[in-house]
Amino acid sequence: MTNPTDGRTVDAASMSVLLDSSTNTVTPIAMQTANLSGINEEGPDGFLSTLSPTSDIVIGSAILLSTIISVCGNGLVLLVYYRNRRSVNSFDLLTINIAISDLLYPILGHGLHINSSFHHRWLYGTAGCQLYGFLSAFLNYVSIVTLSVLALSRYIKVCSPNYSRFIDKKNTIIAMVCIWTYSLLWALPPLIGWNRYVPEPCGIFCTLDWILREYEGLTYTVSLFIFIFFIPFSVILLCYCAIVHTTNAQRKAVEMSSKKSFIVRYNMQKRLTKVAIAMTSAFLLSWSPYAALSLWAVVIGGQPPISVEAMTAPSVFAKFSTIYNPILIVVFNAAFRENLRAFFSGKIGLPRVRSGKTTTGSTGIQEEGRSLAVSDRRKRTSDVVSDAVASSLGTDTPVKKEKPVASYSRLSEREEDFEMEVLNEPPDSEECEQ
Known part of the structure; x- marks a missing residue:
């Protein structure tokens, strides 16, 4: 195949394009010696x-x-x-x-x-x-x-x-x-x-x-x-x-x-x-x-x-x-x-925990932390109400308080580490005996 600009012979089987040095444009050349479609020249508005x-x-x-x-x-x-x-x-x-x-x-x-x-x-x-x-x-x-x-x-x-x-x-x-x-x-x-x-x-x-x-x-x-x-x-x-x-x-x-x-x-x-x-x-x-x-x-x-x-x-x-x-x-x-x-459904937020199971993924774990934090706040509110009732009744008997549920609100700050903390822990001795 011959380059029409300068008469040089070009191996069409080993070249996909020809760089025309006079116009600095890339002209497509057939991938095989035979032109498969019959049209391969550059048209007025692009490559055919x-x-x-x-x-x-x-x-x-x-x-x-x-x-x-x-x-x-x-x-x-x-x-x-x-x-x-x-x-x-x-x-x-x-x-x-x-x-x-x-x-x-x-x-x-x-x-x-x-x-x-x-x-x-x-x-x-x-x-x-x-x-x-x-x-x-x-x-x-x-x-x-x-x-x-x-x-x-x-x-x-x-x-x-x-x-x-x-x-x-x-x-x-x-x-x-x-x-x-x-x-x-x-x-x-x-x-x-x-x-x-x-x-x-x-x-x-x-x-x-x-x-x-x-x-x-x-x-x-x-x-x-x-x-x-x-x-x-x-x-x-x-x-x-x-x-x-x-x-x-x-x-x-x-x-x-x-x-x-x-x-x-x-x-x-x-x-x-x-x-x-x-x-x-x-x-x-x-x-x-x-x-x-x-x-x-x-x-x-x-x-x-x-x-x-x-x-x-x-x-x-x-x-x-x-x-x-x-x-x-x-x-x-x-x-x-x-x-x-x-x-x-038009709701914005995190997925809920259903049937006692945490949804897989970081969002499900964070939602579990949120639910536990809400439970903690409700417990503290209940304790405050109990103290107020005891005070209004004029009794000095202390109200027995259960240990508050640990808050997991920090999960949102460290959710990356939360994913794998337990995976590297060995099973408890009782579990191994079983």
């Missing part, structure tokens, strides 16, 4: 699609549907957490961080993709391609790194409860700032010359140039795989393997224990870990096909011997990753379901 018009409409409709579900689902998650912000703990903050990135991604990026799909061409030129590629990379990096931090926090809570005091709201907020900064530092380099954002084979959205073989492209791609994919996913895998091992070891102690608080907190940690594992698994399953194609391009070079439609499908499937987390939170997080019911 290499897919059929029907395929573009199907893809645009699918992305539109995922955008509606994602915006509604993640927006609802953020709204419910905001209404119950006083009971939010470190686990909830990291969940909120993922919901924010999953909400911004479809709002800021999907609109460009949808509009281009329905017009059968990328409408926003080189600058729009750079912006779309940057936003897509940045927000997905935020999700990946947040999931690894979430796994690490679960590991500390379950496997190293002596250090759980460090997993509080203040440190979690600091971690969130570091997550966004770290992700930004890795998404910016392609904008300033360390690799680049280019049109994908389909021509209707943009991504990182995975097959760029020059030094600046290859070094960035390898570094990205190490610091954004390999290290975070290794942390996730190791943490959850350790959590499963520790949880299985604690199961025997829970079965032998008669302490209700021990059992409740064990079940709570188990369910919160299930939420984290489910969110991580959904994200990995969504991005695995696209990651496999990208790894092929980096290791082997060039594009795999499949059609443009087949190469586009993993990218479209990855964009559905933003719709799963709200569904998983509702399915696995009982405390969130209670808050969601309260939200739709």
